[in-house]
Amino acid sequence: MYFRIVITFIAIVILSGIVSFFLSGQLFKREATAQMLDDLLQTGQTMIQLLKEPDLKKPELYLIRMANQQNLAVTVYDEIGGARKYDTLSRDRIRPIPDATVKDVLSGEIYYSANRLMPVSPEAAFIGLPFERDGQRYALFIQPNFEIRNKQLLLLPLAVLSIIIGIGSIMTFLLSRFIVHPITKLAEATNEMSKGNFDVLVPIRRSDELGQLAQSFNHMAGELRQLEQMRQDFISNVSHEIQSPLTSIRGFSEALKEPAIELQDRLHYVDIIETESERLSRMVDNLLRLTTLESGQQPYPKELFDLDEELRKVVIVNHLLLMQKRIEYDLSLPKIKLLGNKDQLFQIWTNLIHNSIKYTPQGGSIRIQIQKDGEYVQIRFSDSGIGIPLQDQPHIFERFYKVDKSRDRSVGGNGLGLAIVKRIVDIHQGKIELESQPGKGTSITILLPCFAP
Structure with a gap:
């Protein structure tokens, strides 16, 4: 039972952690996507300011560093269809930007791949920002690189889940002993009682259901102990009460065998035997009557x-x-x-x-x-x-x-x-x-x- 409780609690902890992880991900997907788009917008505006800075030498290097630090795929499109990336990421796992979206941003629109009313998964989120430099129009697109981010984000819930399972397993191990200990004591006491030892008591001082069970067991042991004592007393008393008239009957019966006994003494002995026999008969009748009354089976x-x-x-x-x-x-x-x-x-x-x-x-x-x-x-x-x-x-x-x-x-x-x-x-x-x-x-x-x- 101890190992069953431990395994059951650990399974509950693991299952609860997994279910909670997926449910929380679904519940907060909309808020996470919206927050990510806001972050991408601020990052994009910062990048545009760098690109427009006339005194900054080689701003592209700053953009590449910023993109790599934040695991972002950054691409700038010009009016003639050219594209230049400002990161060192592979484009194999980066979602391509549709041409129609590029044209819309070049025309001066800010593009969001999703909004709070129509959310998408964080993997499909990106943002497009228009800007001008040296009289030319450009479109800046920023996408999160989820190949790396997913690994980072996955480590946190896995770490939390591992801590929960570890702490939960230790607490389950300890608490299960606390739960199973009184049951073990009850089993030991029951085994002793089955051997006829009614003096056994369960030393449990608790107010919960197990404590009530222990109190009931101790009360039952006390009642059985008293019943056993009554049974022994009953057997002793019956043996004594039966033995007394039987001894008298046997003694006077042997006395009657003496040939020299006088008639008056003989009749006296017969009266005593008759009296003792009647007393024995009354006692047996009373015992049967009392047993019938206590059984409660007779209507x-x-x-x-x-x-x-x-x-x-x-x-x-x-x-x-x-x-x-x-x-x-x-x-x-x-x-x-x-x-x-x-x-x-x-x-x-x-x-x-x-x-x-x-x-x-x-x-x-x-x-x-x-x-x-x-x-x-x-x-x-x-x-x-x-x-x-x-x-x-x-x-x-x-x-x-x-x-x-x-x-x-x-x-x-x-x-x-x-x-x-x-x-x-x-x-x-x-x-x-x-x-x-x-x-x-x-x-x-x-x-x-x-x-x-």
């Missing part, structure tokens, strides 16, 4: 339903658990309709009331209320449970995150319930808020868009 049809009725239903379903712990509950559920996926949202209500029951001590209380909050419907689950420490609150919606591992195991939790709640809320374009104080309880507020009055 989630929405319907208009009575939100208050759904919340009453979840309380009725869990009424036995509430009674077992003698938990009082307070419902503030005015009539409100909501547009959403009723089954997914019921999973939210189920997970939240289960958490409230788990972490609320005997004789505690739970409050569920809904109300309008601008463009949202606010659903709040509050309990008088043990609360969540401040340092744990930012992580409470992460998968497998547990505030107290031993406490969670005693109540059968696996750290996936609130992660499922958070994902369902995100699918419904809602918000979730947490308020908790250790020893005073927890309140979780769900804000869902109010699609219906």
Whole structure:
């Protein structure tokens, strides 16, 4: 890519110089021809003054010197048709003067081969001036010698073009490195990332498109690094969570093989195996549910339903658990309709009331209320449970995150319930808020868009 850029820039410089040279020549041809005719007129008048000078010895020598210095073809015609040249140039490449033009000048006219309205090429420009000497009439014709002038004029644009190409090539060589360098760094970083190294960063501090690309790459590397860390944590957590019940199941299964074990202990071991199996089954179900929610591939049809009725239903379903712990509950559920996926949202209500029951001590209380909050419907689950420490609150919606591992195991939790709640809320374009104080309880507020009055 570096050499392609260099070659492309050099080709552009050369092509631009050539095109500019020819276009400028065409644009200024008229002005150049007119200026040349003016110069020839002044030169001719000077020569005529020399020819008329009576005290100047051999004026012809001065004319020849002047003509040669300025690369001019100078010819003087007399009345009888004689012609004498005042230069040392060969006439092979000098345009001949028509006889009719010579007669017109001998008659006293000043002749221009072109004017500003009817320009010709500079090679065809010449001028004719009449003058008298010793009672005789003469015609002085001056033409530029373009065989020499073209060589001189060609050297200037060639020199300019060579300088432009030289400077342009050097600048292109240097600037191309400046342009290609960040791309090279990006390629190296991409190669490192393909090997699994997500700690790579592109050290580019620019505000142009390449700088924005580098910033996007660094942001992508950071996201992939975080995703890789989450993947490793996920594998570690899943392995740990699965290994724990499997270890219990295997241990108590081996204990059941002992022939001397009493019936009461045997039944206790069977209950433990059943409990661990159920916990393992719930964890797998939650993992599958969370994976399905995060994939976004399954359609989630929405319907208009009575939100208050759904919340009453979840309380009725869990009424036995509430009674077992003698938990009082307070419902503030005015009539409100909501547009959403009723089954997914019921999973939210189920997970939240289960958490409230788990972490609320005997004789505690739970409050569920809904109300309008601008463009949202606010659903709040509050309990008088043990609360969540401040340092744990930012992580409470992460998968497998547990505030107290031993406490969670005693109540059968696996750290996936609130992660499922958070994902369902995100699918419904809602918000979730947490308020908790250790020893005073927890309140979780769900804000869902109010699609219906």
